[in-house]
Amino acid sequence: MSLSRISRKLDLSITTVSRALGGHSDVSSATRARVEAEALRIDYRPHEGARRLRRGRADAVGLILPTGIGRFDDPFFLRLLSAVGPALAEAGLDLLVSSAPPGDAELAAYRHMVEGRKVDAFLLARMRVRDARVDYLQNAAVPFVAHGRSSSKRPYAFVDTDGTQVVAQATSRLIGFGHRSIAFLAASGDLSFSIARESGWRQALTEAGLIATAIFQAEPTEAGGFDAMHALLCSVAPGDLQVSAVVCATDRMAVGVLHALAETGLRAGRDISVIGFDDHAFSTHTAPPLTTIAQPIEAAGRRMVAMLTQILAGADPETLFEIMSAQLIARASDGPAAEQSRIETTKGQTL
Amino acid sequence: MSLSRISRKLDLSITTVSRALGGHSDVSSATRARVEAEALRIDYRPHEGARRLRRGRADAVGLILPTGIGRFDDPFFLRLLSAVGPALAEAGLDLLVSSAPPGDAELAAYRHMVEGRKVDAFLLARMRVRDARVDYLQNAAVPFVAHGRSSSKRPYAFVDTDGTQVVAQATSRLIGFGHRSIAFLAASGDLSFSIARESGWRQALTEAGLIATAIFQAEPTEAGGFDAMHALLCSVAPGDLQVSAVVCATDRMAVGVLHALAETGLRAGRDISVIGFDDHAFSTHTAPPLTTIAQPIEAAGRRMVAMLTQILAGADPETLFEIMSAQLIARASDGPAAEQSRIETTKGQTL
DNA sequence: TTTGAAATCCGAAACCTTTCGGATGGACTG
DNA sequence: CAGTCCATCCGAAAGGTTTCGGATTTCAAA
Numbered sequence: 001m002s003l004s005r006i007s008r009k010l011d012l013s014i015t016t017v018s019r020a021l022g023g024h025s026d027v028s029s030a031t032r033a034r035v036e037a038e039a040l041r042i043d044y045r046p047h048e049g050a051r052r053l054r055r056g057r058a059d060a061v062g063l064i065l066p067t068g069i070g071r072f073d074d075p076f077f078l079r080l081l082s083a084v085g086p087a088l089a090e091a092g093l094d095l096l097v098s099s100a101p102p103g104d105a106e107l108a109a110y111r112h113m114v115e116g117r118k119v120d121a122f123l124l125a126r127m128r129v130r131d132a133r134v135d136y137l138q139n140a141a142v143p144f145v146a147h148g149r150s151s152s153k154r155p156y157a158f159v160d161t162d163g164t165q166v167v168a169q170a171t172s173r174l175i176g177f178g179h180r181s182i183a184f185l186a187a188s189g190d191l192s193f194s195i196a197r198e199s200g201w202r203q204a205l206t207e208a209g210l211i212a213t214a215i216f217q218a219e220p221t222e223a224g225g226f227d228a229m230h231a232l233l234c235s236v237a238p239g240d241l242q243v244s245a246v247v248c249a250t251d252r253m254a255v256g257v258l259h260a261l262a263e264t265g266l267r268a269g270r271d272i273s274v275i276g277f278d279d280h281a282f283s284t285h286t287a288p289p290l291t292t293i294a295q296p297i298e299a300a301g302r303r304m305v306a307m308l309t310q311i312l313a314g315a316d317p318e319t320l321f322e323i324m325s326a327q328l329i330a331r332a333s334d335g336p337a338a339e340q341s342r343i344e345t346t347k348g349q350t351l
Numbered sequence: 352m353s354l355s356r357i358s359r360k361l362d363l364s365i366t367t368v369s370r371a372l373g374g375h376s377d378v379s380s381a382t383r384a385r386v387e388a389e390a391l392r393i394d395y396r397p398h399e400g401a402r403r404l405r406r407g408r409a410d411a412v413g414l415i416l417p418t419g420i421g422r423f424d425d426p427f428f429l430r431l432l433s434a435v436g437p438a439l440a441e442a443g444l445d446l447l448v449s450s451a452p453p454g455d456a457e458l459a460a461y462r463h464m465v466e467g468r469k470v471d472a473f474l475l476a477r478m479r480v481r482d483a484r485v486d487y488l489q490n491a492a493v494p495f496v497a498h499g500r501s502s503s504k505r506p507y508a509f510v511d512t513d514g515t516q517v518v519a520q521a522t523s524r525l526i527g528f529g530h531r532s533i534a535f536l537a538a539s540g541d542l543s544f545s546i547a548r549e550s551g552w553r554q555a556l557t558e559a560g561l562i563a564t565a566i567f568q569a570e571p572t573e574a575g576g577f578d579a580m581h582a583l584l585c586s587v588a589p590g591d592l593q594v595s596a597v598v599c600a601t602d603r604m605a606v607g608v609l610h611a612l613a614e615t616g617l618r619a620g621r622d623i624s625v626i627g628f629d630d631h632a633f634s635t636h637t638a639p640p641l642t643t644i645a646q647p648i649e650a651a652g653r654r655m656v657a658m659l660t661q662i663l664a665g666a667d668p669e670t671l672f673e674i675m676s677a678q679l680i681a682r683a684s685d686g687p688a689a690e691q692s693r694i695e696t697t698k699g700q701t702l
Numbered sequence: 703t704t705t706g707a708a709a710t711c712c713g714a715a716a717c718c719t720t721t722c723g724g725a726t727g728g729a730c731t732g
Numbered sequence: 733c734a735g736t737c738c739a740t741c742c743g744a745a746a747g748g749t750t751t752c753g754g755a756t757t758t759c760a761a762a
Binding site: 043045046047048049050051052053058060063065067073074075077078079081082085086088089094095096097098099100109112115116117118221222223225226252255256258259262280281282284285286287289 | 429632640
């Protein structure tokens with residue numbers, strides 16, 4: 001009831017109105033102007049449903065938030081969402097959001113959107129090394145762009161942060177501070193970002209001739225970090241701790257580690273160094289302020305949308321990727337190794 | 352190409368297939384069974400676009416994230432989103448998300464969804480006392496459910512936390528600890544939640560015969576809290592501070608306050624008490640762990656969806672509302688007032 | 703046997719847009 | 733003047749679903 005309304009008013013065919021508004025060349029500029037004026041006057045908006053029906057696409061993309069075990073509130077996703085929103089809007093794409101815990105329910109959520117033809121493509125985040133979502137989407141021939149990589153037969157479009165390189169740099173910084181036994185606190189599960197960061201840690205250690213055995217893992221939350229560090233501290237007599245520095249897979253874990261340290265009376269940045277990853281807003285304000293790594297989430301989001309529009313326009317997903325570099329933000333949670341731990345490390349690196 | 356596919360295969364009319372699947376009564380149970388079996392076999396899903404075109408509704412609801420000044424990553428929204436997602440899915444509703452900074456761009460985002468008939472209704476969060484979104488939506492006769500109240504002529508459906516009551520309780524707790532000069536750190540702007548919480552603080556103070564003048568405000572972020580507390584601490588000579596406790600409008604602000612305190616060598620929970628609001632994941636792990644207030648965000652999200660479906664089914668929005676109670680979580684950032692400040696307060700309450 | 707109602711089914715229209723394949727008229731070419 | 737070509741317009745179909753207003757059959761009641 002709308003293209004037709006303009007067409008009646010202006011005594012033109014529906015076709016002509018449609019083509020005028022659609023910017024086609026076979027309509028005179030005079031007619032086009034008349035149509036545009038009338039469209040503006042009655043504030044015409046094409047009916048999305050009709051358009052989708054006719055064009056056979058949804059002009060929408062899906063994003064399914066991975067609900068975590070327990071409470072789910074990682075600032076990462078919000079930053080991604082808020083970057084992706086305007087970019088998508090500018091491209092004329094809607095964003096359909098849902099949430100599901102990884103596993104069958106998650107796949108079902110993807111299937112729901114695909115089979116209902118609700119979206120043309122997906123944005124994926126928080127990739128896992130063996131990622132069922134990738135298999136499913138590639139199989140169903142649904143385009144997507146991921147934030148992070150995973151091991152799949154066929155390559156796909158992605159944006160990723162070079163976690164390996166920058167964590168290696170952070171670890172080297174600790175080595176430069178005199179630390180000899182540096183632990184890595186990995187995120188549990190097979191989260192790609194954690195594995196990339198871990199290998200940066202390992203790399204720096206190996207290069208410096210140190211052994212990379214002090215690795216433990218926990219849920220990528222504050223509680224996970226706290227529990228892991230707490231367990232570590234309880235496992236040895238006070239003053240007998242081997243580890244003098246901890247590189248954490250995420251800021252949230254680092255916050256938990258800081259807490260466990262404070263609880264035991266250990267001073268982060270002096271007795272033990274801690275480095276996080278993400279540079280979330282709260283990390284400036286921990287006690288002490290957290291040395292961490294800033295990754296360009298907003299830029300990544302915008303880049304993902306750009307890739308998506310290219311793919312939707314026919315580009316080959318296999319050729320589209322970008323690895324962005326992250327930046328070490330030195331604050332106060334790390335520093336020179338205390339004499340004591342420098343000596344103790346000679347006894348061994350394992351825990 | 353799909354109802355028709357079933358109809359051809361089964362030698363029925365499209366009408367009958369549609370009505371069989373739609374649960375209408377004028378189709379024999381034998382036929383219905385055949386249709387259902389075939390639909391299952393070919394994994395039939397109605398085409399959303401076609402359905403929307405015909406039915407004239409979108410079966411989708413919109414949620415526009417208010418991008419803040421600077422970086423935007425309040426865990427509140429993520430918790431709300433993850434609660435709302437599954438509830439909406441169960442009701443057969445899609446969730447369309449966008450983001451925009453409050454102001455003209457925000458209204459434009461709402462208009463975009465409304466006028467493109469992309470959604471049937473909205474979910475609103477982070478209400479402001481004078482909220483242009485409410486005016487616009489009521490005017491355009493688009494249903495919505497809000498989290499939080501605002502001052503509008505016509506009432507609307509909302510779920511809210513009773514911030515006033517619980518903050519009064521928290522403030523009384525501080526008074527019970529012997530604090531006599533208790534400040535409130537409000538969120539800037541005219542955010543409803545902050546105003547409700549402020550009035551709880553004021554109420555408790557007044558009831559105890561204390562003067563409620565120590566109020567200052569800042570952006571509802573860690574940086575905002577830090578700057579405000581920092582400025583306060585710098586404005587007086589050390590040891591001359593009037594305020595012995597601070598009630599913060601949000602946990603994020605409280606984190607900043609904690610940081611400012613630590614920087615000056617003041618011990619939160621001993622020299623100065625701090626209470627937050629939200630009980631976000633990181634609040635368990637601040638130094639010291641933050642005494643705060645837990646509000647039921649997930650339950651609120653589910654309740655909002657329930658209300659929305661009622662409204663979409665014809666219920667009167669003006670009769671739908673629920674005020675949920677929040678809970679004080681006592682941790683270590685507050686405690687008995689130090690002798691010193693108890694004496695000093697006699698000098699005056701203002702800052 | 704006729705009538706009427708109930709149980710089942712179906713044709714066609716409508717929702718709004720896009721696009722294929724022309725149609726029309728005028729200007730230009732040869 | 734016949735033939736071409738171009739600029740501009742339009743009719744009709746298609747896309748998948750729902751629903752209005754019957755049509756047909758069956759069966760019991762009169």
